Amino acid sequence: MTKRTSAKYKIDRRMGENIWGRPKSPVNRREYGPGQHGQRRKGKVSDFGLQLRAKQKLKGYYGDITEKQFRRIFADAERQRGDTGELLIGLLERRLDAVVYRAKFVATVFAARQFVNHGHVLVNGRRVNIPSYRVKEGDVIEVREKSKQMTALLEAVQLPERDVPDYIEVDHSKMVATFTRTPGLSDVPYPVHMEPNLVIEFYAQN
Structure with a gap:
């Protein structure tokens, strides 16, 4: 692991x-916390x-x-x-790694950080390798040409458990996304x- x-x-x-x-979350199998005391009754x-x-x-x-x-x-x-x-x-949500994750270029937000760090992402045609880079409305985020056939990338696009939110426009055939607007809390598809x-x-x- x-x-x-x-x-x-x-x-x-x-x-x-x-x-x-x-x-595959372990919480799906057991909701109590980790460790030997994880099953104790929780106080207020x-x-x-x-x-x-x-x-x-x-x-x-x-x-x-x-x-x-x-x-x-x-x-x-x-x-x-x-x-x-x-x-x-x-x-x-304007963090570059968050946008890469939302666009379904990668499977997890952890993978998004690594993906950006390794220089696979362009913002408005320029390579950006800082995960915390703050995207602006109208910015175009693209996977660089050499990285478009990566297995992890192609698998992430097919993931059924989440959809691309409406504040990001994505063309997965070209691996290009546009950050159209800054979302509020109700716009963000948090599972919890x-x-x-x-x-x-x-x-x-x-």
């Missing part, structure tokens, strides 16, 4: 939810616990990004006018309930 696959399973087990909606979770869990779930969903990165994205959302929770989701309002509360109190 690779380190990335292991990380995926650990996050699902820790959260007690299949946060990516994957058929405090407000802090709920807020922390909401933050960890959102961070985990986007490839378990670091606390430093996540806090920076939150700070950017807070500086803008409007609903901070909606803006936070919009900024997370996300609560950015609790993330805001967490940072407001900590």
Whole structure:
């Protein structure tokens, strides 16, 4: 088992939810947490616990990004006018690795990060190898020519468990996607309930 696959399973087990909606998630078999005490009856979770869990779930969903990165994205959302929770989701969805994942060029968000890191992606015709690169509305994201026949890429396109959301236009025959608009919370096809309002509360109190 690779380190990335292991990380995926650990996050699902820790959260007690299949946060990516994957058929092979260990949570599909057992919903209790990992470790020898995982089956203990859970007590009432405090407000802090709920807020922390909401933050960890959102961070985990986007490839378990670091606390430093996540806090920076939150700070950017807070500086803008409007609903901070909606803006936070919009900024997370504008990450290049998130767009590559949403376009179904790869099977997982972890694979998307690696795919971008290895230089397989062009943005408006220029190679970008920074997963956290912030895509703008109208940007064209394309798999570079030499990478278009990769087996993992062709398999990801066929995955039945998720669809491409309507804020991304994709031509899988050309492996080209256009980020048409910044989504809000209700636009994003999360397999589980996300609560950015609790993330805001967490940072407001900590």
